[in-house]
Amino acid sequence: MALGNLLKESWRGVRRHRSAFLMSVSVQGICLLLFTMFAVITINLFSLLRVARDRIEVYAFITDDAIPDDLTASLKLVAGIHDVRYVNKTEALQELKQDLGESSAIIDALGSNPLPASLRIKLAPGYTQPKNLEEVERKISIMPGVKEVWSGRELLTRLERIFTTALVLDIALLIIIGLAVVFIIFQSIESVIATRSKEIEIMRLVGATDAMVRGPFYWEGVLQGVAGGLIAFVLSLVLYQVALTQLPQPIFPVIGVLLFNSVLGAVLGYMGADIALGRFVK
């Protein structure tokens, strides 16, 4: 059947079952919104994780008798170390004062400088994973003149764990919500098939091909899925506007979310229609 005819028939079907169609796409929209929200949270977590990885720096606190240049030269030989910067005791104190801001008077009250000198080590991109980081830390810590090593690895590990959990949750949610949406569309198309059984019978008897008979139902399923996806997109955009007032610069890939919801809706719609047709249109 020509595309125009197919769309016309599908649209006629949608118009005839307006309320059922709206009900179905609304429920799908809410289901997909739930997934979209989780996916956007995961994207933000990933972005946070990437920033943390980019900014990660290993602090090697050194003893007073250590020679920074020698240590720097040795460190640069360790695999994964990109750059080493020496921060003496005075610079460390100034940094702390800057960080403390108005409360820096506390430091002045101490009289002497309690902070050790350190080497700030930047890692090569592939070495910011907790496992690699641990290895680099171990190598640095056994070097003579190094008193203590700190990198914020625990925080990074925790962030990675949260991200992985969110990712697993997303996949589980995608499967559950995907099945739910397929089921909703299946039921909707099933009822459309039931009410149009006479049309189907006539089409078959007059010589319509299988594609012609089934085509409008596939389109209707896809249309429902895409409409549900678009509802989810619009609602998530509204929620993003709300989030903007509460959170500092959350990430919301507008085009990505729009495309993903539309394509996901279309695929789920097609699947729902396919199952319904497989069961009720032989």
Next chain:
Amino acid sequence: MIEFENVSKTYDRSWHALVDVSMKFDRGEFAFIIGPTGAGKTTLLRLMYREELPTSGRITIMGYDLARMKPPEIPELRRHVGIVFQDFKLLNDRTVYDNLEFVLRAIDTPPHLVPQQVENTMIRVGILHKRDSFPHQLSGGEQQKVSIARALVKNPDILLADEPTGNIDPKGALEVLDILKEINYAGTTVIMATHDISRATQARKRFVLVENGRVKTDVA
């Protein structure tokens, strides 16, 4: 054009709807299949439009061996065959025009040909003045004319009518019969199943009498 060779049809392994039927219909022929209710008339027609397959025997229609057809060939065959049902099977939410247009769209007729083809068919069957009416606004006879028009709109080579006069008044039945004769006169092969033996014999056309699934008489 249509040939049955030793065709039998058995349902549920025990009910013999047709037994060893052999017959032939030529192009342009008008034939009645007559017989009482349950004789096997509808089964014969259903076999002809390949809604059923014979349990044994061979049916060929316009060169198609129905039992050996591949599924994609079935729509091809059905485009050559128009079917008229006793219960009309019209789409009640569509006008007369839309019922006819639906068929042409279903078989992918080029859109620019559709209006003219629908209109010509409505004129041919005498229902042009009812083009915007819905089926429930029509009498039984008029509905059957629409049903005939729907079968005719795609210009079939064969028209199969299953008790087309069964649900309509005598005047309407005569009109329907006249329309079928005119269609046949224009070259379409018409096969009409009916239990109304007197009407069939009065029409002075070939009639095949079927009883208990067997052809009892075949009078040309």
